[in-house]
Amino acid sequence: MTRRNVTILGLARVGAIAVSLGAALSAAAQQTSTAPNEPPPNEEAIDVNQLFASTCGWCHSDGGRAPGKGPQLMHSQRSDDFIRERIMIGKPGAMPAFGEVFDATQVDAIVKYIRELKPDQG
Numbered sequence: 043m044t045r046r047n048v049t050i051l052g053l054a055r056v057g058a059i060a061v062s063l064g065a066a067l068s069a070a071a072q073q074t075s076t077a078p079n080e081p082p083p084n085e086e087a088i089d090v091n092q093l094f095a096s097t098c099g100w101c102h103s104d105g106g107r108a109p110g111k112g113p114q115l116m117h118s119q120r121s122d123d124f125i126r127e128r129i130m131i132g133k134p135g136a137m138p139a140f141g142e143v144f145d146a147t148q149v150d151a152i153v154k155y156i157r158e159l160k161p162d163q164g
Contacts (some may be wrong), residue, residue: 090151097107099150106159112137116159125153 094105103110118125129149132139144152 082146085105088148088151090148090155093144093148094152094155097143104162106156107162116161118156122153122157125156126150129153 074152090125092106094102098112099105101110101112102115106115107113115125121125129139129144129152131141132141140149152155
């Protein structure tokens with residue numbers, strides 16, 4: 043075996059060890075323990091106030107409490123299913139579809155947020 047072949051073989055082994063070590067560290071990082079009352083890592087708590095403000099708040103003023111470019115959402119007479127569908131599918135020319143932006147858990151959190159809106163106490 044030539045010196046060049048030995049060097050290449052050695053580098054290949056080092057590379058394989060590095061890849062294995064990287065995979066092991068990644069797996070270990072994903073196996074974080076959670077306290078009994080904490081959601082699992084893949085179900086992190088949703089900050090619905092921030093979610094609404096950064097996406098919906100551009101059109102639904104005062105956190106949905108007042109009309110803006112979009113209608114007031116507080117005290118909406120629309121059904122939860124209607125609101126959920128409107129968020130997912132949108133309305134051409136009036137509201138963008140967020141079906142590829144939000145998952146079902148986020149949409150449900152937004153619907154709950156809308157249902158719990160109260161007049162601003164500030």
